[in-house]
Amino acid sequence: MRVFITGASGFIGQALAARLRAEGHTVSGVDLRASAGVVAGDISAGGAWQPATADLFIHTAAVVSNGVGLAGQWKVNVRGTRNALDAAVRSGATRFVHFSSIRAFSDLGFPDGVTESHPVRPDGNPYVDTKIASEQVALQAHAAGEIDVTIIRPGDVYGPGSRPWTLMPLELIRKNQFLLPARGNGIFSPVYIDDLVSGVLLARADDAAGQIFTLTGGAGVTCREFFAHYYRMLGKRSPLCLPTPAAVAVAAAAGRAFGLAGPTEFNAISMRYFARTGTYSIEKARRVLGYEPKVDLPEGMSRTERWLRDQHLIP
Numbered sequence: 001m002r003v004f005i006t007g008a009s010g011f012i013g014q015a016l017a018a019r020l021r022a023e024g025h026t027v028s029g030v031d032l033r034a035s036a037g038v039v040a041g042d043i044s045a046g047g048a049w050q051p052a053t054a055d056l057f058i059h060t061a062a063v064v065s066n067g068v069g070l071a072g073q074w075k076v077n078v079r080g081t082r083n084a085l086d087a088a089v090r091s092g093a094t095r096f097v098h099f100s101s102i103r104a105f106s107d108l109g110f111p112d113g114v115t116e117s118h119p120v121r122p123d124g125n126p127y128v129d130t131k132i133a134s135e136q137v138a139l140q141a142h143a144a145g146e147i148d149v150t151i152i153r154p155g156d157v158y159g160p161g162s163r164p165w166t167l168m169p170l171e172l173i174r175k176n177q178f179l180l181p182a183r184g185n186g187i188f189s190p191v192y193i194d195d196l197v198s199g200v201l202l203a204r205a206d207d208a209a210g211q212i213f214t215l216t217g218g219a220g221v222t223c224r225e226f227f228a229h230y231y232r233m234l235g236k237r238s239p240l241c242l243p244t245p246a247a248v249a250v251a252a253a254a255g256r257a258f259g260l261a262g263p264t265e266f267n268a269i270s271m272r273y274f275a276r277t278g279t280y281s282i283e284k285a286r287r288v289l290g291y292e293p294k295v296d297l298p299e300g301m302s303r304t305e306r307w308l309r310d311q312h313l314i315p
Contacts, residue, residue: 004054004091005029006084007061008038011161012099012154012196016058019197031061043080050087056204057088057147058097062134063127064164066269070126077130078137085141096149097203098138101131102189102214102280104153107269112278116153116212125269135212148209152200155216155280156226159193159300160307170230170313177254179240181247182275184224189280191217192300195293202289213285217293217300220279229301233314247271 003020007013008029017027017037027037030049034040041049043061051057061084063076081098088096105114106121106128122129135151142149158165172178180186199215202208227239242250252268285291295303308314 001025001055002051002053003027003056003058004051004088004093005058005060006043006080007031007059009033009035010060011159011163012157012193013058013060014161015193015197016060016200019201023201043083044075046083046086051091054088054091054093056095056097057084057091057093058099058200059084059088059138060099062099062131066125066127066267066273068126070129073126073130074133077127078133081134081137085138085147089141089146094148095204095209096138096141096147097200098134098149098151100135100151100153100212101127102153102155102216103128103273104132104135105280107273107276110278113281114278115281116214116284139210142210150203150208150210151212152203153212153214153280154196155189155191155214157193157196158190159304162193165190166230166304166308167313169227170234170308173227173230173234173236173239178227179242179247179250180223180227180274181242181244181271182223182277183243184222184239184241186223186275187220187277187279188223188226188274189216189220190226190297190300191215191293192295192303195295198294199285199289199291202285202291205289207288211284211288213289213291214280214282215285215291216280216282217295217297218282219296221297223274226297229297229305233305233308235315244271244275247275 005013009031020027029038030041039049063073104120106123108123120132138149248268248271251271
């Protein structure tokens with residue numbers, strides 16, 4: 001196949017491209033900066049980045065942040081999705097795989113083991129709200145018969161090269177700027193990058209058209225357990241854990257101070273995210289796609305640690 005990926009130079013985009021090329025497919029893409037096989041372009045606007053032909057179009061490009069406002073996130077996450085759909089239709093692609101997020105369920109409250117049939121919930125967080133809106137744009141195109149669409153809601157994707165759940169936590173921990181709410185007992189839903197890629201490629205199946213799939217590692221762990229791996233790698237003690245109100249207050253104050261130099265992820269929104277109490281079901285992906293995560297947290301962190309050492313990012 002001819003596959004085109006938006007956000008092709010990003011963590012997930014690169015992993016997808018590598019697996020697809022290994023399968024023998026021709027892969028190209030777009031990102032803000034050009035690289036081998038990737039053209040420079042801004043998906044929030046049309047332009048020369050749009051492919052002439054493609055069979056499969058995978059849309060990963062997005063603003064993934066708790067520190068960017070609504071206008072900036074809507075421009076990329078919502079309008080950019082419509083631009084990507086237009087490009088996919090013009091290219092002749094027969095499937096559009098759209099990356100959303102488990103956060104479409106909201107950060108504020110959802111049942112444990114939540115399934116794709118549970119209603120999405122805007123909560124005033126620009127990332128949450130624009131991801132929900134992007135799903136609507138994609139499903140609208142599918143309903144109109146423009147192109148077959150499949151939506152992926154990844155869990156907390158970590159592994160070699162992950163900015164939000166590997167590189168950024170390490171940086172904050174190293175600077176002693178990391179803490180957890182809910183006394184560290186909030187639930188994290190990790191998925192190792194290789195498992196996510198496997199699930200996305202399974203979603204090319206005919207039965208996946210018009211469907212939404214949650215893809216996580218299949219089990220939740222406490223935030224304390226997840227981030228303790230990075231503390232260990234850096235030779236530090238366990239994470240600082242506070243009651244949620246205290247953690248939110250500290251992060252809000254720090255966010256205002258750090259934000260003077262630009263957007264920061266150390267803020268109240270991130271604290272509320274780390275205070276989640278529920279997990280996400282992957283039973284639909286198992287049943288329809290045959291998805292089965294293979295890399296548990298100890299193995300995933302072992303692989304991540306080896307990569308970090310090879311990159312001289314930890315001692």
